[in-house]
Amino acid sequence: MFFYKGKEKNSEKVNGIILNNILLNKEKEKRKKYSKEYHHIEISMDKKLDYSPGDSIAIIAENSLDEVFDLMDFFQKKNFFFEKNEKDVMLNLFQKQLNIVSLSLNMLKKYSFLSEKIVVPLNNDDRNRKWNLIDLLKKFPIKKKIHLRDLIQIMDPIKPRLYSISSSPIVHNDEIHITVLRHRFFQKNGKRKYGFCSNFLSKLKKGDPLSFFVCNNRVFKLPKESNKDIILICSGTGIAPFRSFLYEREVHKNSGKNWLFFGNQHFETDFLYKKEIQNWKKNGVLNYVNLSFSRDQETKVYVQDKIWENREKLFSWIKNGAYIYICGKKNPMSIDVEKTLFRITKEKLGEFDSKVFIKKIKKDGRYLKDVY
Numbered sequence: 001m002f003f004y005k006g007k008e009k010n011s012e013k014v015n016g017i018i019l020n021n022i023l024l025n026k027e028k029e030k031r032k033k034y035s036k037e038y039h040h041i042e043i044s045m046d047k048k049l050d051y052s053p054g055d056s057i058a059i060i061a062e063n064s065l066d067e068v069f070d071l072m073d074f075f076q077k078k079n080f081f082f083e084k085n086e087k088d089v090m091l092n093l094f095q096k097q098l099n100i101v102s103l104s105l106n107m108l109k110k111y112s113f114l115s116e117k118i119v120v121p122l123n124n125d126d127r128n129r130k131w132n133l134i135d136l137l138k139k140f141p142i143k144k145k146i147h148l149r150d151l152i153q154i155m156d157p158i159k160p161r162l163y164s165i166s167s168s169p170i171v172h173n174d175e176i177h178i179t180v181l182r183h184r185f186f187q188k189n190g191k192r193k194y195g196f197c198s199n200f201l202s203k204l205k206k207g208d209p210l211s212f213f214v215c216n217n218r219v220f221k222l223p224k225e226s227n228k229d230i231i232l233i234c235s236g237t238g239i240a241p242f243r244s245f246l247y248e249r250e251v252h253k254n255s256g257k258n259w260l261f262f263g264n265q266h267f268e269t270d271f272l273y274k275k276e277i278q279n280w281k282k283n284g285v286l287n288y289v290n291l292s293f294s295r296d297q298e299t300k301v302y303v304q305d306k307i308w309e310n311r312e313k314l315f316s317w318i319k320n321g322a323y324i325y326i327c328g329k330k331n332p333m334s335i336d337v338e339k340t341l342f343r344i345t346k347e348k349l350g351e352f353d354s355k356v357f358i359k360k361i362k363k364d365g366r367y368l369k370d371v372y
């Protein structure tokens, strides 16, 4: 075992096969132009995995084969040599292990020693630019013919990305589910780009292989006592671990009550796991559900607005021993939710006692966050 960003990463690599990759907001024609793309991905394994709700998986995405073939062509034409029998190994390395997009500053510095010109320091525009390997090699050609191994030696490995597990080990047996937002952003030049790993995941098809590692989170866990009430607060893909929590609470027929606050942009397209949530509400697994769709009206409505509206009931739950869980974006969502929770306790208990109260629920492990 070793550690990954505060989480325990199991060193055993798991080989899975994609069972389903479902676009959660599939009513495409109804999607607003800038609506987000969320994928529910089901992975089957040949054995049962040792995980529990609250854990995540670390995925090392692969580079696109088209890009890798372009690179291999480029190497052969431009001063990089390797033996004929090394070609497959090199191809495999560039596809599965080496980071060829958004190169690190450290790699750029090392590359300066191989190139005709010094790559860093660059002018201000270039300094903030994220380089792809092929663009770098074209703009800063190498000084003299070298073995491809010398380039490989200075390259970084592909960084794993974490995804919260949204399935339950009891209900979904030999499957793992994740909930992925196809991350989209704009470069300085205005060009739209997709995140490396979430883009790779969004394109996976039934039958494709996918390897990953399980990351156990010892803190973000359901209460040990099944009669404890839980308050789940999330926005967007932050719903993922809570889907896992709710399946477990349902199957164990836990007597503790469950309350969900979920927020996203539009009811029509971004109500993730709508049917499951509505079913849980109907069959009583979810005692309360409060939804906030920020862009369905002129003024934004966020999860913390719903929390504030329900502050009387919420405070009485907490006073009676409920556990609070927050998942999703750290900034600004979790920070604003936290401010609202503090505001409620301050209103109820006054400044000093509310600080003591918050400290106590944190110490008791009743205030848990998984935010980034």
Ligand SMILES: Cc1cc2nc3c(=O)[nH]c(=O)nc-3n(C[C@H](O)[C@H](O)[C@H](O)COP(=O)(O)OP(=O)(O)OC[C@H]3O[C@@H](n4cnc5c(N)ncnc54)[C@H](O)[C@@H]3O)c2cc1C
Binding pocket: 056, 102, 129, 130, 131, 161, 162, 163, 164, 165, 178, 179, 180, 181, 182, 183, 184, 185, 187, 188, 193, 194, 195, 196, 197, 198, 199, 237, 238, 240, 370, 372
């Ligand atoms: C514990 C944990 C749980 C998580 N759970 C989930 C989950 O359940 N679902 C989920 O969807 N996500 C989850 N995440 C987030 C996930 O791990 C990834 O961070 C997310 O999918 C984005 O990764 P990416 O590779 O797609 O984007 P990246 O390629 O890593 O891009 C990230 C950012 O880097 C910058 N960048 C990258 N390339 C360039 C470029 N060429 N030019 C300029 N800027 C660039 C951009 O600012 C971009 O926004 C979780 C994270 C953690 C830590």
Ligand SMILES: NC(=O)c1ccc[n+]([C@@H]2O[C@H](COP(=O)([O-])OP(=O)(O)OC[C@H]3O[C@@H](n4cnc5c(N)ncnc54)[C@H](OP(=O)(O)O)[C@@H]3O)[C@@H](O)[C@H]2O)c1
Binding pocket: 036, 164, 181, 183, 235, 236, 237, 238, 263, 264, 265, 266, 293, 294, 295, 300, 302, 303, 304, 327, 328, 329, 330, 332, 333, 334, 336, 337, 370, 371, 372
């Ligand atoms: N476990 C994790 O930490 C985790 C899990 C999943 C995803 N992520 C990463 O975080 C990003 C999240 O994307 P997402 O679409 O899932 O969720 P998101 O960006 O958090 O958006 C979901 C909702 O939160 C709203 N929001 C914006 N500001 C808020 C605030 N101050 N308080 C409360 N709500 C606020 C958004 O409203 P408006 O857009 O209308 O302002 C939207 O309705 C992704 O890049 C993903 O990769 C991390």
